[in-house]
Amino acid sequence: MREQRRTRVAIVGGGPAGLTAAKALAGTEDVLVIEREAEAGGIPRHSNHWGYGVRDLRTVTTGPAYARRLAEGADEAGAELMTSAMVTGWDGRTLEVTSPNGLVSVEADAVVLATGARERPRTARRIPGDRPAGVYTTGELQNHVHVYGHSVGTRAVVVGSELVSWSAVMTLRHAGARTVLMTSARSEADTYAAVGLAGRVAFGVPVATRTTVERVIGKGRVTGVEVLDHATGRSRMVACDSVVFTADWIPDHELAVKLGLNLQPGSLAPLVDTALRTQAPGVFAAGNLLHPVDTADNAALDGRRVAASVRRWLSGARNLADGVPVHAAEPLTWIAPGLVRPGDPAPVGGRLVAWTSEYVRFPTVVAVQDGREIGRVRTPWPAAPGRIFRIPFSLLAGLDPSGSAVEVRLAS
Amino acid sequence: MSPNQPAAAPADVFDVAVVGAGVVGSAVARELSGYRLRVALVDARHDVGDVTSKANTAILHTGFDAKPGSLEARLVHDGYLLLTDYAESVGIPVERTGALLVAWNAEQHESLPGLRDKAEANGYHETFLIDADAVYEREPHLGPGALGGLVVPGESIICPWTTTLAYATEAKARGVELLLGRTVTGADVGADATTLQTSAGPIRARWVVNAAGLGSDHLDRAFGHDRFTITPRRGELFVFDKLTRPLVSEVLLPVPSAKGKGVLISPTIYGNVMLGPTAEDLTDRTDTSTSAEGFAQLLDKGRTILPELLAQEVTATYAGLRAATEHSDYVVDVDPAQRYLCLGGIRSTGLTSSMALAQHAADLLGGAGLDLVPVPDAELPEPPRMPYIGESGVRPFADPERIASDPAYGEIVCFCERVTRGEIRDALASAIPPTDRGGLARRTRATNGRCQGFYCGAHVDDLLNGGKGHA
Numbered sequence: 102m103r104e105q106r107r108t109r110v111a112i113v114g115g116g117p118a119g120l121t122a123a124k125a126l127a128g129t130e131d132v133l134v135i136e137r138e139a140e141a142g143g144i145p146r147h148s149n150h151w152g153y154g155v156r157d158l159r160t161v162t163t164g165p166a167y168a169r170r171l172a173e174g175a176d177e178a179g180a181e182l183m184t185s186a187m188v189t190g191w192d193g194r195t196l197e198v199t200s201p202n203g204l205v206s207v208e209a210d211a212v213v214l215a216t217g218a219r220e221r222p223r224t225a226r227r228i229p230g231d232r233p234a235g236v237y238t239t240g241e242l243q244n245h246v247h248v249y250g251h252s253v254g255t256r257a258v259v260v261g262s263e264l265v266s267w268s269a270v271m272t273l274r275h276a277g278a279r280t281v282l283m284t285s286a287r288s289e290a291d292t293y294a295a296v297g298l299a300g301r302v303a304f305g306v307p308v309a310t311r312t313t314v315e316r317v318i319g320k321g322r323v324t325g326v327e328v329l330d331h332a333t334g335r336s337r338m339v340a341c342d343s344v345v346f347t348a349d350w351i352p353d354h355e356l357a358v359k360l361g362l363n364l365q366p367g368s369l370a371p372l373v374d375t376a377l378r379t380q381a382p383g384v385f386a387a388g389n390l391l392h393p394v395d396t397a398d399n400a401a402l403d404g405r406r407v408a409a410s411v412r413r414w415l416s417g418a419r420n421l422a423d424g425v426p427v428h429a430a431e432p433l434t435w436i437a438p439g440l441v442r443p444g445d446p447a448p449v450g451g452r453l454v455a456w457t458s459e460y461v462r463f464p465t466v467v468a469v470q471d472g473r474e475i476g477r478v479r480t481p482w483p484a485a486p487g488r489i490f491r492i493p494f495s496l497l498a499g500l501d502p503s504g505s506a507v508e509v510r511l512a513s
Numbered sequence: 514m515s516p517n518q519p520a521a522a523p524a525d526v527f528d529v530a531v532v533g534a535g536v537v538g539s540a541v542a543r544e545l546s547g548y549r550l551r552v553a554l555v556d557a558r559h560d561v562g563d564v565t566s567k568a569n570t571a572i573l574h575t576g577f578d579a580k581p582g583s584l585e586a587r588l589v590h591d592g593y594l595l596l597t598d599y600a601e602s603v604g605i606p607v608e609r610t611g612a613l614l615v616a617w618n619a620e621q622h623e624s625l626p627g628l629r630d631k632a633e634a635n636g637y638h639e640t641f642l643i644d645a646d647a648v649y650e651r652e653p654h655l656g657p658g659a660l661g662g663l664v665v666p667g668e669s670i671i672c673p674w675t676t677t678l679a680y681a682t683e684a685k686a687r688g689v690e691l692l693l694g695r696t697v698t699g700a701d702v703g704a705d706a707t708t709l710q711t712s713a714g715p716i717r718a719r720w721v722v723n724a725a726g727l728g729s730d731h732l733d734r735a736f737g738h739d740r741f742t743i744t745p746r747r748g749e750l751f752v753f754d755k756l757t758r759p760l761v762s763e764v765l766l767p768v769p770s771a772k773g774k775g776v777l778i779s780p781t782i783y784g785n786v787m788l789g790p791t792a793e794d795l796t797d798r799t800d801t802s803t804s805a806e807g808f809a810q811l812l813d814k815g816r817t818i819l820p821e822l823l824a825q826e827v828t829a830t831y832a833g834l835r836a837a838t839e840h841s842d843y844v845v846d847v848d849p850a851q852r853y854l855c856l857g858g859i860r861s862t863g864l865t866s867s868m869a870l871a872q873h874a875a876d877l878l879g880g881a882g883l884d885l886v887p888v889p890d891a892e893l894p895e896p897p898r899m900p901y902i903g904e905s906g907v908r909p910f911a912d913p914e915r916i917a918s919d920p921a922y923g924e925i926v927c928f929c930e931r932v933t934r935g936e937i938r939d940a941l942a943s944a945i946p947p948t949d950r951g952g953l954a955r956r957t958r959a960t961n962g963r964c965q966g967f968y969c970g971a972h973v974d975d976l977l978n979g980g981k982g983h984a
């Protein structure tokens with residue numbers, strides 16, 4: 102009763118990464134994008150504000166408009182978009198898909214995982230208390246407000262102070278809710294270095310730094326949160342009728358884990374090389390699944406890269422050189438791609454991407470291999486928590502392809 | 514007209530009012546609905562099974578470690594067999610995973626043979642002892658230091674939500690009146706009938722069954738008794754991501770001590786792994802919040818048992834309150850003069866014992882003078898077929914025939930848990946429909962997965978509110 106079908110390329114996930122890859126491949130290959138939502142476009146569909154498309158489309162547009170453009174682009178290029186279709190299992194080659202049209206087994210010569218990333222919900226952050234309604238992630242909040250027009254309360258506490266946290270503040274404002282407090286676990290300097298100051302000025306939102314939410318309170322609907330100021334050790338109650346847990350990303354890596362793909366310890370993203378190959382032959386990955394979480398245009402640029410790599414694989418390129426693993430060290434928590442093979446292209450945009458737990462205004466990045474410093478670069482941009490830190494690939498110019506793993510850290 | 518509408522009874526007086534629609538009260542109502550009786554099932558909440566019966570460790574116990582000779586031991590033993598059969602007939606998810614009691618120190622190790630003997634005394638003959646090597650062969654991810662174990666092959670995991678719902682659904686189909694949103698505040702025992710004062714007007718019944726769980730002592734006092742006091746004993750739990758399910762193949766039980774059953778690690782029927790529960794006496798009977806202390810305690814215990822689990826993602830946390838009393842056994846007593854049956858202090862085994870407790874309740878009521886005339890099988894409606902929300906069977910999203918017959922079963926709404934629009938629609942149209950997201954989750958698992966609504970929360974709320982669709 103399961104329909105069988107074959108395709109050259111199956112792309113799991115029709116967000117910016119998957120759609121861009123589909124568009125790039127569709128001219129020459131038979132491409133199927135499998136998207137579980139009723140509409141393709143990914144997260145930008147419900148991120149109803151400006152700031153999309155800068156690096157890939159060379160324009161600035163809103164999330165929903167951007168999502169539509171990418172979906173139309175893939176469609177016009179000849180890719181097949183299968184929506185309301187979810188990949189529920191696979192063996193690396195054949196995908197089990199459920200859709201209203203029935204069950205389909207899709208056999209593909211190449212598979213691209215572009216399943217994105219999500220925010221950890223309150224439970225995954227292990228925050229105790231009651232279990233009332235009114236506790237959201239930014240993703241859920243934006244779906245409520247921008248897709249369904251639901252009301253989301255009037256007084257909100259936003260947990261986190263990254264780009265996405267301000268996106269939550271904007272959504273709340275749009276929905277008529279005031280952000281009465283934004284909490285940041287980081288110091289004042291680190292918080293404002295991320296994006297805080299601009300946001301604070303623009304929105305007049307009070308920000309409590311070195312502060313965490315310790316408890317959620319309320320029966321039925323949330324009535325408040327208990328916050329702890331780590332500087333003073335004092336706790337206090339903040340009354341609110343909604344709480345938004347923002348950021349704290351985790352890749353949507355279920356399919357990657359089920360296949361047994363190696364994960365990057367700091368990000369839990371599947372490990373890839375600079376061509377975006379995973380360790381499974383013919384299985385590639387792109388977008389925020391690899392780097393939770395970058396902006397949509399960078400996810401889209403991954404899509405272009407992965408398309409080129411898929412094309413090479415389909416044309417029969419095999420015999421990969423062994424790669425050198427690249428690990429992140431304090432204060433960097435992860436770095437991607439995590440594998441560099443001789444002969445492969447430089448990473449997307451000529452840069453490695455990393456995540457830092459500390460703010461460094463003028464960072465010097467150091468690469469060490471076999472106890473020896475093999476590279477050192479200064480970046481004119483800071484390393485700031487809560488946003489991607491880009492590292493010029495020239496850092497690894499002196500890499501010994503037969504050496505052991507490279508460690509990348511910030512010089513103190 | 515339902516098969517239970519005796520023409521003689523005045524319309525406003527029930528033969529029996531069961532107070533409390535948890536797993537116990539629902540089982541009792543279902544049992545009584547097999548007789549020619551007009552039965553009301555009353556609860557303060559707007560859903561059945563919305564208190565302790567929804568927040569437990571969901572194990573169908575063999576009763577191997579119960580106190581031999583106690584009422585609880587007998588009812589757990591019998592209830593296990595009854596519910597295993599019933600689950601099969603109505604489609605309640607059950608998996609016979611078995612359990613392994615792991616001894617972590619010499620004292621625990623020495624107590625294992627005694628536990629085996631206790632199991633024998635309880636009429637359960639399948640347990641056997643194994644050495645440390647065999648323990649690790651069964652459970653290779655176990656932390657270091659296990660000295661040996663006792664295997665209890667019959668211990669099973671079950672869906673507690675479907676259980677209560679199945680009882681209540683069948684009871685309703687057989688004519689029981691489900692009176693939700695009614696808090697019973699007092700009882701006036703009259704000559705022929707008792708008037709229960711409730712938050713939504715009086716309910717009159719000739720007989721009253723107290724299955725009020727955490728409120729059972731208060732209701733008992735309303736009948737003039739003073740024989741037990743409930744102490745809410747909180748149990749907090751962690752539910753780990755489904756990706757951790759391969760770490761454990763059976764229920765990992767601690768060796769019981771004087772302090773209670775202790776913290777276990779168990780697969781859940783939905784395919785997660787659960788760690789808990791704690792045991793802490795509270796005073797507030799409504800405090801089902803989780804706590805930082807509870808979490809710390811669980812993580813500490815879990816680290817010894819299954820260290821790899823701790824670094825994994827947590828999907829949910831919750832707490833349930835056991836209706837503990839000063840007595841070591843259930844407080845079950847019938848008062849023929851008051852036409853009143855108390856089923857109090859059904860503390861930590863009520864899910865398992867529910868059906869046996871219900872039969873026992875019917876026996877006691879019959880013995881005390883309630884006229885029990887069985888409704889012939891031919892007159893009873895077919896038992897319900899409950900929607901399947903477990904992990905070991907075939908769910909609609911994976912069933913090509915279901916999807917072919919109705920494409921809504923191929924339309925996945927909650928991605929993490931693969932819940933389809935068809936299932937949500939069915940739940941909303943069911944005999945006992947959910948009234949909030951939690952209720953829908955208990956019927957379908959929608960929003961219960963790892964993203965907790967990041968992707969589907971708004972869509973699910975929209976369907977719950979009648980599906981107004983996009984803004």
Ligand SMILES: Cc1cc2nc3c(=O)[nH]c(=O)nc-3n(C[C@H](O)[C@H](O)[C@H](O)COP(=O)(O)OP(=O)(O)OC[C@H]3O[C@@H](n4cnc5c(N)ncnc54)[C@H](O)[C@@H]3O)c2cc1C
Pocket residue numbers: 113114115116117118119135136137138141142143144145148150151152153154186187188189215216217218239240243265268269353356387388389390394395396397398400401
């Ligand atoms: C609240 C918020 C605000 C943001 N604001 C901005 C901004 O202003 N500017 C900006 O540039 N970026 C912004 N971003 C980041 C941007 O949305 C992401 O970088 C981008 O969406 C990543 O694209 P992606 O394709 O990797 O993943 P996604 O957009 O997450 O797409 C993944 C897709 O895969 C599908 N999928 C997953 N698993 C399966 C499966 N098993 N079967 C079928 N389909 C599946 C999902 O349904 C989804 O559509 C924001 C992100 C968030 C959360």
Ligand SMILES: Cc1cc2nc3c(=O)[nH]c(=O)nc-3n(C[C@H](O)[C@H](O)[C@H](O)COP(=O)(O)OP(=O)(O)OC[C@H]3O[C@@H](n4cnc5c(N)ncnc54)[C@H](O)[C@@H]3O)c2cc1C
Pocket residue numbers: 532533534535536537538539555556557558561562563564565566567568569570571572573574695696697698724725726727728729732747748749790832833834835859860861862863864865866
């Ligand atoms: C942490 C924990 C783990 C457990 N693990 C297991 C297990 O693995 N296996 C097992 O078999 N058992 C287990 N149990 C025990 C089991 O959950 C309980 O024994 C069982 O749920 C009790 O059911 P009940 O119907 O008596 O109580 P409840 O489910 O609490 O139902 C009582 C009902 O009465 C209603 N009520 C109370 N007062 C009034 C009033 N005045 N008016 C109207 N309605 C009223 C309430 O609203 C409630 O719905 C566990 C319990 C806990 C807390």
